[in-house]
Amino acid sequence: MIVRDKPNLFQLFFTLRxxxxxxxxxxxxxIALLGTAVALTQEYFPSIFPSFTLAPLALLGVALSLFLGFRNNASYDRWWEARKQWGQLVVDARSLSRQLTTYITNDTDNGRQTQQLMVKLIIAFTHALRHHLRKSDxxxxxxxxxxxxxxxxxQRSKNLPDAILRLLGKYLAKAQEQGLLSDILSKCLDERITSMAQVQAACERIKHTPLPFAYMLLVHRTAYLYCFILPFGIVGTQxxxxxxxxxxxxxxxxxLDALSEELExxxxxxxxxxxxxxxxxSIEINLLETLGETELPEPILPHNYLLQ
Amino acid sequence: MIVRDKPNLFQLFFTLRxxxxxxxxxxxxxIALLGTAVALTQEYFPSIFPSFTLAPLALLGVALSLFLGFRNNASYDRWWEARKQWGQLVVDARSLSRQLTTYITNDTDNGRQTQQLMVKLIIAFTHALRHHLRKSDxxxxxxxxxxxxxxxxxQRSKNLPDAILRLLGKYLAKAQEQGLLSDILSKCLDERITSMAQVQAACERIKHTPLPFAYMLLVHRTAYLYCFILPFGIVGTQxxxxxxxxxxxxxxxxxLDALSEELExxxxxxxxxxxxxxxxxSIEINLLETLGETELPEPILPHNYLLQ
Amino acid sequence: MIVRDKPNLFQLFFTLRxxxxxxxxxxxxxIALLGTAVALTQEYFPSIFPSFTLAPLALLGVALSLFLGFRNNASYDRWWEARKQWGQLVVDARSLSRQLTTYITNDTDNGRQTQQLMVKLIIAFTHALRHHLRKSDxxxxxxxxxxxxxxxxxQRSKNLPDAILRLLGKYLAKAQEQGLLSDILSKCLDERITSMAQVQAACERIKHTPLPFAYMLLVHRTAYLYCFILPFGIVGTQxxxxxxxxxxxxxxxxxLDALSEELExxxxxxxxxxxxxxxxxSIEINLLETLGETELPEPILPHNYLLQ
Amino acid sequence: MIVRDKPNLFQLFFTLRxxxxxxxxxxxxxIALLGTAVALTQEYFPSIFPSFTLAPLALLGVALSLFLGFRNNASYDRWWEARKQWGQLVVDARSLSRQLTTYITNDTDNGRQTQQLMVKLIIAFTHALRHHLRKSDxxxxxxxxxxxxxxxxxQRSKNLPDAILRLLGKYLAKAQEQGLLSDILSKCLDERITSMAQVQAACERIKHTPLPFAYMLLVHRTAYLYCFILPFGIVGTQxxxxxxxxxxxxxxxxxLDALSEELExxxxxxxxxxxxxxxxxSIEINLLETLGETELPEPILPHNYLLQ
Amino acid sequence: MIVRDKPNLFQLFFTLRxxxxxxxxxxxxxIALLGTAVALTQEYFPSIFPSFTLAPLALLGVALSLFLGFRNNASYDRWWEARKQWGQLVVDARSLSRQLTTYITNDTDNGRQTQQLMVKLIIAFTHALRHHLRKSDxxxxxxxxxxxxxxxxxQRSKNLPDAILRLLGKYLAKAQEQGLLSDILSKCLDERITSMAQVQAACERIKHTPLPFAYMLLVHRTAYLYCFILPFGIVGTQxxxxxxxxxxxxxxxxxLDALSEELExxxxxxxxxxxxxxxxxSIEINLLETLGETELPEPILPHNYLLQ
Structure with a gap:
């Protein structure tokens, strides 16, 4: 994500980042080269593109803007939904650790250890989900x-974040069996785990289900056809x-097309x-603070305007 | 679903898959043949389409792009909602089996068998729903x-996935009666079953309620009329x-029309x-892993870029 | 609802159903007669509409397509929301009868009767809601x-479906009092009844709150004005x-206007x-099956492509 | 709200209601007077607006239709959301009184009085919310x-509907303390009260947060500028x-602009x-019926097509 | 937020607030200066921009209105979602204090103190969230x-509103331990705290995730290019x-561009x-009233039409 203030007029035109x-x-x-070729041909052989007008261009332009507009909306919706899902993860992580550290007693060793173990598992889930989505180690x-x-x-699991959630569920059930939590509060915490499973499934959905391939073909082909016709259409007047x-x-x-593809x-x-x-x-820092830790890792800052 | 990287410019124009x-x-x-006929006629009898202009075409084009844009949005929404429903099924299947394997005790034969039975029923529901929607065996x-x-x-049931869900509910009620689950946790698991019923009903809704037939007529008729007028409109200049x-x-x-129809x-x-x-x-593999099975079926891979 | 496969090109243009x-x-x-009158006048008195062009038509066309597009989207949303509400009713009816037949014991006469009574009331609610919305008997x-x-x-009630839901609630409270259900499961079933009340209120909302009347006037007036100007605008060239x-x-x-009105x-x-x-x-059949009945009514089939 | 059948063609053009x-x-x-002035000037001094064309009008028209379309959608969404919130109030009022009259026992004086008291408070909330939103007495x-x-x-409260909800909550807590309701059912009823608080807050949001003022300025200024340029643009041809x-x-x-403003x-x-x-x-009638009252107030009917 | 009635026609054009x-x-x-330069050049050297027409302008205009329309919708959605989240905060704050003051007994000192403490923490959360979002003290x-x-x-916390919520959770758990609340009602109150965490995370999402930077570049560059071409396109006729x-x-x-940026x-x-x-x-006043306080702070009123 690019994080920077609005550039001035000069920067606006020359920013590449x-x-x-x-x-x-x-x-x-x-397209510019094609335009040059057409313009030069027209210059030297003025009668070669005599009757071309903008008519088919305007008709095709309607279709093209329909395609690009649709695809842009769909891609942005995916991007924003992905952000919302991670926002939900923030809520679930914070709320679940708040609940773990307040409802499970602090007074016994077992209670303290269960708190530590489970809050740390939530941090692990967060990192594991990120690496799962980015296919990194x-x-x-x-x-x-x-x-x-x-x-x-x-390490043997086929779906690491899901396995961590199952482990979290196992500890929760154990805590309830050991009497650290009543079954009602246990249900309350279980709902947060299910919500984290929902975040994971939604991210996997966005990751693994691109827009139908045929849209990509339709948009690209129409865009290229449009731009190939363009110079013939405007050379007569321009x-x-x-x-x-x-x-x-x-x-x-x-x-717009390339940006839609990036956001997809x-x-x-x-x-x-x-x-x-x-x-x-940021979740890691929040959760460690909840556990009362004082040596916290540094927040990630943007590097050359880019925050990853 | 087509799974492939972005093709290069050459492939882009010649991919049929x-x-x-x-x-x-x-x-x-x-339409091209009609265009040829009109162009040739115009070539040999130049005065036959003298006064035709683009005016009615432009007016009709506004209506046509309205229709196509609306229908495309509606169809894509159906497609994406269907995908979301299956994503919800992933959550429900994973969460319900996580809950079954952690809240029901592993220590008794009865507990273990109930876990096995119910998790397998969830797998059966998933497959049954797919075949129900595709009308296959x-x-x-x-x-x-x-x-x-x-x-x-x-086998006698009129709606197989629904019957499997009812069976799942029956085993859940039995587990609660036998004291394997408290009634609060039982409610918690019941919510997942209701959520699976919701997924099924939503898929049936999308499957059995196409867009109103009149839209199809309106879009097709307008598209054909538009394309039949088109050559007369542009032959004068092109x-x-x-x-x-x-x-x-x-x-x-x-x-765009055909793609909308396919996504519908x-x-x-x-x-x-x-x-x-x-x-x-993929749900099958996840759930068998939850049961601790080690011989898992292979994931389905795309065949000639096509993943089914 | 029209249920038929895509017609071929010939049928496409001549289907009236x-x-x-x-x-x-x-x-x-x-409009065609007006067009004829204008065209004939122009034919015999060529100088009578000399200076008319498409300009006001194009400007008005922008407004008209804005109105029609908006109204079509709003009407389709109402139609699709209505369908979603009935889909929710399918879920609620199926889930509530699943819960009634599994959580209430089958072993006593009282339990069996309560099951029968309540599942049948759900069927009655479904039919009553349909007739309520269609104002039929x-x-x-x-x-x-x-x-x-x-x-x-x-029979004395002013709002029959609501009265049936209240009756359903009364039996549920009675079942809980008699110990057939714990209060937690009772809450679980109560949520389904509230959800059915939500379906009813949403259907009533769609039924009794049409789009603001002023839209109808605005769309119709603009559409008529547009079509009355149309022949003068195009007669010069066509x-x-x-x-x-x-x-x-x-x-x-x-x-598009008439279709929007029908979907509203x-x-x-x-x-x-x-x-x-x-x-x-279909809900009736599902629920009778849940009760173990074997003589089920026939599903409704489309008659001359029309399913009601 | 205007409630009437579709008027015929003649009424369509002359209905003012x-x-x-x-x-x-x-x-x-x-605008018509300005058009007349421009047309007459052009008639007598034909060369005074020689070179004006539609170009800037068309460019500005794109922006104007963007603004009007956006504002219309936003206003309609507010109107429809407001209607949905009142639909939710119908559900909450009906469900809460159904629950009150079935879960609280009818057999004791105290139970009966609590039912009466609380159901009547729901009616009072409904009326109070309406007057709160309309700033009437x-x-x-x-x-x-x-x-x-x-x-x-x-009478001393700064926010009457909110105070009534708090009172409703107080009686609910009292009913639970007195053993008229278990704490689980009490939670179930409490959810309805929270939902009514949600309806109130949503209505207050719509009431007190108009569309950003700058939109209003932008839309109005552009619309006026457009209409002031309009006669100069079309006088040459019309x-x-x-x-x-x-x-x-x-x-x-x-x-469209005025309608958007009315719906806002x-x-x-x-x-x-x-x-x-x-x-x-209508809520009042439903709820009194739930209490078993037989003397019910009359429903409100439209007066001169207008239902308030 | 600007709060004022609709200005009259004169004010409409000269309001700057x-x-x-x-x-x-x-x-x-x-742009006006550029237009002047082009117009004067054309006036004195009439043949210098001979062949320029509106064609590229119209084509680019389609893209520009696509970009502006999309960005405006996205920004308005963020603004309106932010308002909805604060509306949810109103509900949560009111409902949680209603529940605290009715379910926790008033009769003991401890009960009264817990009520006071927790309701005041909700007020503190509201102010802290506002300052957190505005980066003020x-x-x-x-x-x-x-x-x-x-x-x-x-004061040592890295995220003040989150720390206040954790504190609120701690007091809630303590209240339950001390028997002031059953665990079911405790769950009911906990849901409100989680909902407040959701409001905070959503506001942080909107605050810290601007629209992708590339949109800003794309919109601005296209808008400037469009306006730089504009005078050449219209000078021939205007x-x-x-x-x-x-x-x-x-x-x-x-x-529209600047307004979108402000709403973002x-x-x-x-x-x-x-x-x-x-x-x-307003939340502060409501909650103090719930505690029975009679000396309430004044509501904030608009100053020079501006309400902050």
């Missing part, structure tokens, strides 16, 4: 928070300015993706 | 997970390029439908 | 499912084809309304 | 339903018909506002 | 409502009126931001 221009530079150049981040006895069985206008229009349409999978490390690392760290 | 071009090829050809997939004693009565532009515009409009019923086996088989298998 | 053409035929003819459908002793007091184009444009705009109240018996009769019957 | 024409009549006349409507002992303290077209376009744009605060007494009086009365 | 004109004045002037507002013993530990039309179009597009972070002190101070004060 977070911009999608680098991604679509080849397309813009391609979780073990450095989570090993300190896992009970040593369970490490081997967790003359040698044709390449400039082609580049500007291509920037607007391909830019919001869990990556690209400039406009969600700052999952910073969010997990 | 997952594309809707094969579906609408007849329409494109029809469920018995091969689900028989191993059903208690032999109930097989006959289930001359012999008329068939090309007709084909491109027809591709964009009929393409997301439970089929078409290229852009949901990967229900893979999702049920 | 489920189409809104019959509803808007007078408007189309009116419910007694033939519901009398067999009502306890004879309550018939008189129900000549004798004016009536044809007028009819097509009128079809598109008035068609989704509980009627029109071709695009919801199949409430079939859904109530 | 519920129409927004009276509200925007001054604007329409103003509630005491005539609610005094008969309030316990005389609490009247004074309620001649003496300019005032007519100006009036029609002004009707469409200002009409849906709790008033204007023609398109919600029928809160009728809804409160 | 709450308007976004002051924010975008530099852009409007810049909370201590003046909240110190009177905090227990002196906890002051030091709260002549010396070019600067006027440029300024009007720039006002409409940059105005709704927690500030700008004219169109939410009136958090007034809302917190």
């Amino acid at each position: 977070g911009s999608i221009v680098p991604l679509i530079f080849p397309q813009i150049v391609l 979780p073990w450095t981040d989570i090993t300190p928070y896992l009970p040593a006895a369970e490490l081997v069985s967790l 003359g040698l300015f044709t390449p400039l206008f082609c580049a500007i229009v291509a920037y607007a349409f391909f830019g 999978d919001p869990f990556g490390l690209a400039a406009n993706d969600l700052a999952l690392t910073a969010m997990s760290r | 997952g594309s809707i071009v094969p579906l609408i090829f007849p329409q494109i050809v029809l 469920p018995w091969t997939d689900i028989t191993p997970y059903l208690p032999a004693a109930e097989l006959v009565s289930l 001359g012999l390029f008329t068939p090309l532009f007709c084909a491109i515009v027809a591709y964009a409009f009929f393409g 019923d997301p439970f089929g086996l078409a290229a852009n439908d949901l990967a229900l088989t893979a999702m049920s298998r | 489920g189409s809104i053409v019959p509803l808007i035929f007078p408007q189309i003819v009116l 419910p007694w033939t459908d519901i009398t067999p499912y009502l306890p004879a002793a309550e018939l008189v007091s129900l 000549g004798l084809f004016t009536p044809l184009f007028c009819a097509i444009v009128a079809y598109a705009f008035f068609g 109240d989704p509980f009627g018996l029109a071709a695009n309304d919801l199949a409430l009769t079939a859904m109530s019957r | 519920g129409s927004i024409v009276p509200l925007i009549f001054p604007q329409i006349v103003l 509630p005491w005539t409507d609610i005094t008969p339903y309030l316990p005389a002992a609490e009247l004074v303290s309620l 001649g003496l018909f300019t005032p007519l077209f100006c009036a029609i376009v002004a009707y469409a744009f200002f009409g 605060d849906p709790f008033g007494l204007a023609a398109n506002d919600l029928a809160l009086t009728a809804m409160s009365r | 709450g308007s976004i004109v002051p924010l975008i004045f530099p852009q409007i002037v810049l 909370p201590w003046t507002d909240i110190t009177p409502y905090l227990p002196a013993a906890e002051l030091v530990s709260l 002549g010396l009126f070019t600067p006027l039309f440029c300024a009007i179009v720039a006002y409409a597009f940059f105005g 972070d709704p927690f500030g002190l700008a004219a169109n931001d939410l009136a958090l101070t007034a809302m917190s004060r």
Whole structure:
């Protein structure tokens, strides 16, 4: 995620960090070159594109803006829903550790250990979910928070965050059996675990179900066809300015297209993706504070405007 | 569901897998032929379509884009809601088996058997729901997970997934009567069963209530009328390029139309439908792991980019 | 609801069942006649509409498509929400009878009778709600499912479905008093009754709160003004084809308008309304099956493609 | 709320009841007069507006339709959400009184009195909320339903509906203390009271948070600028018909604007506002029926098509 | 938030309070100056921009209105969601204090103190959340409502509102341990605390996750490019009126842009931001009234139409 104040007019046009221009530079150049070729041909052989007008372009433009608008809305909804799910995870993590540290008694060793164990498992779940979604290696981040006895069985699991949740559920059931919690409060805590399972399933849904492939084809093909026709449509009136206008229009349409594609999978490390690392760290700090720890890790700060 | 990376520019134009071009090829050809006929007529009898302009086309285009945009949004919402419902099923299946295996004691034979029986019934429900939605035969997939004693009565049922849920509810009530669960925890598990009933009803709703038939008529009729008028509208300015532009515009409009139609019923086996088989298998693996099984079935992988 | 496969190209243009053409035929003819009059006048007195162009038409068209698009979305949302509410009723009816037949013991006469009584009341509620929404006579459908002793007091009620729900609540409280259910499970069943009250209130809301009347006036007036100006706007360029184009444009705009109007109240018996009769019957069959009945009524099938 | 069948074509154009024409009549006349002035000037000094075209009008029209469309959607959403909240109040009022009259025993004097007292408080809440939202005097409507002992303290309250809910909560807690309700059922009833608090807060939100003021300025200024430019843009082609077209376009744009403004605060007494009086009365009748009363007040009927 | 009645026509055009004109004045002037330069150049060297037409402008306008429309919707949704979250806070604060003052007995000193302590903590949470979102100093507002013993530990906390919620949870658990509340009612109150944690997390989400930076770049760049091309596009037909039309179009597009930017972070002190101070004060008054206090602080009133 890019975190910076609004740039001034000069910066606005020359900022590359977070911009999608680098991604679509080849397309813009391609269309501008085509525009140049058409404009020069027209300049030297004025009668070669005599009767072309904007008519088909306008008709196709209606369809294209329909496609781009739809895809942009759908992608942004996915991005924002992903953010909401992580916001829900913040609530669940904070509330569950609040409940664990207040309803389970502090007075016995067993109670204290259960609190420690379970709150740490929630931290482990948070990191494990992030690595699961980014397909990166979780073990450095989570090993300190896992009970040593369970490490081997967790390593064999096919779905690590789900296995951690099951472990959390096991400890909860044990706490209830040992009389640390009444069954009503146990239900209350169980609801938070189910809610965390819901967050995980929603993130997996967004990660593993892209927009139907056919949309991608339809949008791209129509965008390219549109931009290939464009110079023929405007060369009659714009003359040698044709390449400039082609580049500007291509920037607007391909830019929205590329941005939609980036937002479609919001869990990556690209400039406009969600700052999952910073969010997990923030949950980690909150939960350690709940346990009364005083040596807390540092929050993640943006590096060159980029927060990951 | 098509699972593949973004194709390059060449592949983009020639990929047929997952594309809707094969579906609408007849329409494109029809409109292109009409365009050819009109262009040739105009070429040899230049004065035959003298006064036609784009005016009615532009007015009709506004209506058509309204219809197509609305229908596309509605169809995509159905597709995405269907995916969300299956995501909810993932949560319910995982959470219910987590709860069954932690709250019901493992120490007695009866407890262990109840766990086994009920978790397997959840797997059976998942497969049964998929086959129910696809109107295919469920018995091969689900028989191993059903208690032999109930097989006959289930086979007589008019709505198999619903009957399995009722059976699940019966075992839950029995477990509570036998003292394996307190009534509070029993309520907690019952909520998951109700949530699974909700998933089923929502899928049945999407399956059995298509968009109002009149929309389909309205969209199709307007699209055809538009494309039939199109060549007359542009032949005056585009001359012999008329068939090309007709084909491109027809591709964009009929393409969106055909894709909307495919997404409207997301439970089929078409290229852009949901990967229900893979999702049920993934639930199956998760739940067997919860039971501590070590011989797990293989996950379903995409075949020629297509995941079903 | 119209239930049929996609018609072929020929059927597409000549299907009247489920189409809104019959509803808007007078408007189309009116506009076409006006178009004919204008075209003929122009033919014989060519200089009478000399300076008219499309400008005001295009400006008004923007407003009209805004109105029609908004109204169509709002009406479809009402229709789809109504369908969702009935889907929720399916869940509530199925879940409540599942809970009644599993949590209330089967072993005593009293338990069995309570099960029978309450599940039948749910069926009665379903039919009563349908008749309430359609303002038709419910007694033939519901009398067999009502306890004879309550018939008189129900007949005096001002809001029959609400009175049935109250009766259901009374039996539930009685069952709890008699010890057939613990208070926790009783709360669990009570939530389903409240959910059914929610379905009823939502259906009543959709039924009794149409879109603000002023929208209807605004949409209709603008649509008529647009279509009255239309022939003057296009006669200069389209000549004798004016009536044809007028009819097509009128079809598109008035068609969407009429369809929106039909969907606005989704509980009627029109071709695009919801199949409430079939859904109530399907709930009836499900619930009788839950009670172990073997003589079940037949499901409702579409008649001439129309499912009611 | 206007309640009437669809008017015929003649009525359609001349109905004023519920129409927004009276509200925007001054604007329409103003624009038409400006159009007349421009048209006459053009008639006598044909060369005075020589080069004006529709270009800036079309560009501004895009922005204007964006603004009007957005504002209309936002206002309608507020109106419909307000209606949904009152629908939720119907559910809460009906369900809470159903629960009160079934779970609290009828056999003791205390039980009967508690039922009476609390159900009447719900009626009082409904009326009080309506008057709170309309800033009218509630005491005539609610005094008969309030316990005389609490009247004074309620009259001092700064937020009457909230004070009634607190009173309802106090009686509920008392009922539980006296053993009329178990604590589980008490929680069940408490959820309904919280839900009524939610309805109140949502209505207050809609009432006290209008759309940002800057939108209003932006929409109005753009609409006026657009309509002031309009006659200059079309006089070249429409001649003496300019005032007519100006009036029609002004009707469409200002009409939508005025309607959005009316819907933005849906709790008033204007023609398109919600029928809160009728809804409160209907809740009143339902709840008195629940208490077994036989002398019920009459439902509110529309007066000259207007239901308040 | 601006609170005022609809201004009359004269005020409408000259109101600056709450308007976004002051924010975008530099852009409007810049575009108008460019328009002047182009118009004068055209006046003296008529042949210098001979062939420019509106074509590229119209094509780019489609993209621009797509971007502005999307961004406006997204920003307004954030603003309205933020308002809804604060509405939920109103419900939670009112309901939790209602429950505290009715379910915890008033008869013992301990009970009364617990009520006082906890209701005051809710007030402190409200103020702390507001200051947290506005990054301002909370201590003046909240110190009177905090227990002196906890002051030091709260001052060390990294996330003050979260720490207050944890404290609230601690007192709740203590109340339950001391037998002031049954565990079922305790769960009921705990749900409200979790709901307040949800409000906080949602507000933090809106505060710390702006729209993807790339949108901002895309919208601004396209808007500037559009307005830079604009005078060349219209000077051919509008002549010396070019600067006027440029300024009007720039006002409409940059105005919507600036307003979207202001609404994107709704927690500030700008004219169109939410009136958090007034809302917190209103909660404060409500809750003190619940405790039976009679000396209540004054509600916040708008100052020069501005309510903060």
